Amino acid sequence: MSDSTHVEAPLSTTAERQAVTSQAGVTPSRDWVIVTRGIKREYDMGGEIVRALRGVDIAIRRNEYVAIMGPSGSGKSTLMNIVGCLDTPTAGEYWLNGSLVSAMKDDELARIRNKEIGFVFQTFNLLPRATALHNVELPLVYAGMSAKQRKETAAHALDRVQLTSRMHHKPNELSGGQRQRVAIARALVNNPSILLADEPTGNLDSTTSFEIMKVFEQLADQGQTVIMVTHEADIAAHARRVVALHDGQVSSDTRREHFVQENSHLIEAKKG
Amino acid sequence: MLFFESIRLALNTIRAQKLKSFFTLLGVCIGVMFLIAVVSIVEGMGRYMEQDLIGKLIGINSFELRHRPNINMGDVDPSVWESYRRRPRLYRDDVAPVIEALPDGTKWAIVSDNNLPVSSRYSSGPRNAQVSAVDGDFFAIRKFVIAEGRDFTPQELAMGTPVVIVGPEVVKRLFPGLSPVGRELKMGGLPYTIVGVLETQGSAFGLSFDNQVFAPWASPVHRLLNRVPTIVDAVIVQVPTAAQMTEAQERVRQVMRVRHKLRPGQPDNFSLQTSESALAFWNKLKRYLVLAGIALPAIGLVVGAIVIMNIMLVAVAERTREIGIRKALGARRADILSQFLVEAATLSTVGAAVGIALGVGLAKLISVVSPLPATVAPWSIVVGVALGAGVGIISGVYPASRASRLDPIAALRQE
Structure with a gap:
C-alpha cells in the first residue's frame, strides 16, 4: 500500500465520537459530516414489525474513509439508504453537514442527494442509452446548470477517473471497471460532501476491484470523505476505519490496522 | 433545459x-x-x-323580387308552404312601376324559366334544358360571359325576335362537333336562331349550369314557361354599391304593397331574396x-x-x-x-x-x-x-x- 507515504487525516477517536453522538438535539460542529443518534428503522411487513436498525450511533468526520461492514441482514443496506437520504429513520436523528436530514420532506431530500451525496452502486446504475458524458451530466441537470457548463464540468470529472477517451461511449461499450469509473465520475461531479459506495466491487473481478479501490484511496488522499458499504472483509480492509454492524446495531468501530489483525483469517483466506 | x-x-x-x-x-x-x-x-x-354557388344564383349587390323564395334550404314549415302557394304571382304589368321606382344607376332584368324539351336537326331526339325568357341586363347582372357570338340587341329584346343564347352543354348535346352560331334549334315547334354561346359555368354537386337556353322575354317561348303567359318569375335588381341595397329594396317593397293593395300591418305577399338570405x-x-x-x-x-x-x-x-x-x-x-x-x-x-x-x-x-x-x-x-x-x-x-x-x-x- 502506498498510503504510508501520505499524511492521513487524523481519524476521530472513540471518545470524540461518543461526545458528539450523545448530545441529542444539538447541531454538531462543521467538521462532523455525518452524525446519527439512536437511529431506528422499522418496517411493517404485513402486521409483523421488522426492526432493521435498533439504535445506531455513528459519527464520521470530514475526510474519513470508512467501511460499513456486516453480513446480509445486519441492516447495512438500510443504514446506507438512510445515510444516502433515500430513506428516513423511524426514530432518531441524522445530521448531514449540520442539517437535520431525518426531519426533511421528499423534495428537500432530493436536493440534499443532489448536492451532498455521490452514489456508487454495485450494478453501476448508468443509463444504458446515454453516453458516459451524458451519464455524468445527469446530477448537474437536476442542479440546474446550463448545458455548456454542464459539459465542461462532466468532462473534467471523467478526466479525474482517466476516462476522457471514452467520453462518447455508451455503457455497453465499456468494461466493468470503466463503467464503475464513469459512476464514480458521476458521483463526484457535484462536489458532494460524501462519496457513498454500496458494494462497489461486487460485480467486478479481483484485478478491477483493486483498481477501483486505488481510485477510492486517491480520492480519500485528495480530501474526499468516502463511505463504503460491503460484506467482504478484504474490501473493507482498504478503508481507514471499519464500522461493523450486527443485528441492526454497531458491533465494533475500529481503525484499519486493528480490523486487519482481528480478521486476518478472513482476508488471507480470500487472497489465497 | x-x-x-x-x-x-x-x-x-x-x-x-x-x-x-x-x-x-x-x-x-x-x-x-x-x-x-x-x-x-x-x-x-x-x-x-x-x-x-350563391353568387351564380343571385348576383353581387343584387336582390330578386319573387312571389316566393326560390332557394329554400332546410326545413320549411308546411303552413309556410301553404301561404306561399296562395300568394299572387308577379305579372308583366308589375315590372314597369317597379323599375320606375328604382334609384339611378340601378340595373334590372326579368326572367321566367322552366324545363322544356329542345331539339335540333343535328341530334336524334329532343333534350330537356332549362329555358329562360329574359329582358333587361340579365347577362351583365349574372356575370355570364358570352364566349362565342353576341348578346341580344335591344331591338331583339323589344321585338321578341326568335333568337337564343345557349350554354355549352346544349351545344354538346344538340350540335355535336358543330359550330352552333347561326344554326337553329326548336322549342315548342318554333325555330330559334342561335346568336351566342356562354362560357362554361361549371357544376355544383352534380348540377350543371351549362344546360341552359336563353331567349328574349318577348319572344314566343315565354308562353311555354308559365300557366299564364304574362307571369314573370323574378325581377332582378342590381344596385351599384352595397349601401344602396336597403333603400332599393324598400322602394320595391312599397310599390308592390300598393300594387297588391296590402293594408298597413298585413305581411308582404311577395319575397325580396338576397344572397345573404340564401346563405343564412x-x-x-x-x-x-x-x-x-x-x-x-x-x-x-x-x-x-x-x-x-x-x-x-x-x-x-x-x-x-x-x-x-x-x-x-x-x-x-x-x-x-x-x-x-x-x-x-x-x-x-x-x-x-x-x-x-x-x-x-x-x-x-x-x-x-x-x-x-x-x-x-x-x-x-x-x-x-x-x-x-x-x-x-x-x-x-x-x-x-x-x-x-x-x-x-x-x-x-x-x-
Missing part, C-alpha cells in the same frame, strides 16, 4: 421503437386526420357556397357540420389517449430503474413528472403532425376525386396540434404521477 432534454428523449424512444410508436400514435393520428379532412371539406363547401341557412348547417367534424374525430382522440396512457404506464414500468437512478441523483418529483408528461405530449404531438399531413392529403384527394371542394383552414391545423399536445398531457398525467411517486429504493432494486 430539462424540457428539451425530455423532448429529445421522447424522440429517441420513437426512433428506437418504430412499430410500437406507430401503434401508439395511430389513434391520435387518425383523430386529427379526420378532423382536418372534415373541417377542410366543410370550409371548402362554405367558400364555394359563398363565392360561387348554409351558415346554420355549417355550424352543425363543423360540430360533427369535431365530435367524430374526438372518438379517435379518446382511443388515442387511452393507448398513450397504456404505453406510458408500460414505459414507466420498464424504466423504473432509470427513475430510481434519476431520483438518487437528485431528481425531484416535479422533474420526473414533467419528464414523462413532456414525453407523452411529444409522442402525441408527433402523431398529430402526421395526422395533419394525412388529413390535408385526404382533403385534397377528396376534392380531386369527388365534386366536394376542400380548403384547408389554418385554424384547424392549430387546433390539431393543440389537441395532440393536450391529449398527450391528459393521458400522461396518471402514468407520470405514478412515476414521480415511485420509492427510489424499490425502484433502484428493480431488475
Whole structure:
C-alpha cells in the first residue's frame, strides 16, 4: 500500500465520537459530516414489525474513509439508504453537514442527494442509452446548470477517473471497471460532501476491484470523505476505519490496522 | 433545459421503437386526420357556397323580387308552404312601376324559366334544358360571359325576335362537333336562331349550369314557361354599391304593397331574396357540420389517449430503474413528472403532425376525386396540434404521477 507515504487525516477517536453522538438535539460542529443518534428503522411487513436498525450511533468526520461492514441482514443496506437520504429513520436523528436530514420532506431530500451525496452502486446504475458524458451530466441537470457548463464540468470529472477517451461511449461499450469509473465520475461531479459506495466491487473481478479501490484511496488522499458499504472483509480492509454492524446495531468501530489483525483469517483466506 | 432534454428523449424512444410508436400514435393520428379532412371539406363547401354557388344564383349587390323564395334550404314549415302557394304571382304589368321606382344607376332584368324539351336537326331526339325568357341586363347582372357570338340587341329584346343564347352543354348535346352560331334549334315547334354561346359555368354537386337556353322575354317561348303567359318569375335588381341595397329594396317593397293593395300591418305577399338570405341557412348547417367534424374525430382522440396512457404506464414500468437512478441523483418529483408528461405530449404531438399531413392529403384527394371542394383552414391545423399536445398531457398525467411517486429504493432494486 502506498498510503504510508501520505499524511492521513487524523481519524476521530472513540471518545470524540461518543461526545458528539450523545448530545441529542444539538447541531454538531462543521467538521462532523455525518452524525446519527439512536437511529431506528422499522418496517411493517404485513402486521409483523421488522426492526432493521435498533439504535445506531455513528459519527464520521470530514475526510474519513470508512467501511460499513456486516453480513446480509445486519441492516447495512438500510443504514446506507438512510445515510444516502433515500430513506428516513423511524426514530432518531441524522445530521448531514449540520442539517437535520431525518426531519426533511421528499423534495428537500432530493436536493440534499443532489448536492451532498455521490452514489456508487454495485450494478453501476448508468443509463444504458446515454453516453458516459451524458451519464455524468445527469446530477448537474437536476442542479440546474446550463448545458455548456454542464459539459465542461462532466468532462473534467471523467478526466479525474482517466476516462476522457471514452467520453462518447455508451455503457455497453465499456468494461466493468470503466463503467464503475464513469459512476464514480458521476458521483463526484457535484462536489458532494460524501462519496457513498454500496458494494462497489461486487460485480467486478479481483484485478478491477483493486483498481477501483486505488481510485477510492486517491480520492480519500485528495480530501474526499468516502463511505463504503460491503460484506467482504478484504474490501473493507482498504478503508481507514471499519464500522461493523450486527443485528441492526454497531458491533465494533475500529481503525484499519486493528480490523486487519482481528480478521486476518478472513482476508488471507480470500487472497489465497 | 430539462424540457428539451425530455423532448429529445421522447424522440429517441420513437426512433428506437418504430412499430410500437406507430401503434401508439395511430389513434391520435387518425383523430386529427379526420378532423382536418372534415373541417377542410366543410370550409371548402362554405367558400364555394359563398363565392360561387350563391353568387351564380343571385348576383353581387343584387336582390330578386319573387312571389316566393326560390332557394329554400332546410326545413320549411308546411303552413309556410301553404301561404306561399296562395300568394299572387308577379305579372308583366308589375315590372314597369317597379323599375320606375328604382334609384339611378340601378340595373334590372326579368326572367321566367322552366324545363322544356329542345331539339335540333343535328341530334336524334329532343333534350330537356332549362329555358329562360329574359329582358333587361340579365347577362351583365349574372356575370355570364358570352364566349362565342353576341348578346341580344335591344331591338331583339323589344321585338321578341326568335333568337337564343345557349350554354355549352346544349351545344354538346344538340350540335355535336358543330359550330352552333347561326344554326337553329326548336322549342315548342318554333325555330330559334342561335346568336351566342356562354362560357362554361361549371357544376355544383352534380348540377350543371351549362344546360341552359336563353331567349328574349318577348319572344314566343315565354308562353311555354308559365300557366299564364304574362307571369314573370323574378325581377332582378342590381344596385351599384352595397349601401344602396336597403333603400332599393324598400322602394320595391312599397310599390308592390300598393300594387297588391296590402293594408298597413298585413305581411308582404311577395319575397325580396338576397344572397345573404340564401346563405343564412348554409351558415346554420355549417355550424352543425363543423360540430360533427369535431365530435367524430374526438372518438379517435379518446382511443388515442387511452393507448398513450397504456404505453406510458408500460414505459414507466420498464424504466423504473432509470427513475430510481434519476431520483438518487437528485431528481425531484416535479422533474420526473414533467419528464414523462413532456414525453407523452411529444409522442402525441408527433402523431398529430402526421395526422395533419394525412388529413390535408385526404382533403385534397377528396376534392380531386369527388365534386366536394376542400380548403384547408389554418385554424384547424392549430387546433390539431393543440389537441395532440393536450391529449398527450391528459393521458400522461396518471402514468407520470405514478412515476414521480415511485420509492427510489424499490425502484433502484428493480431488475
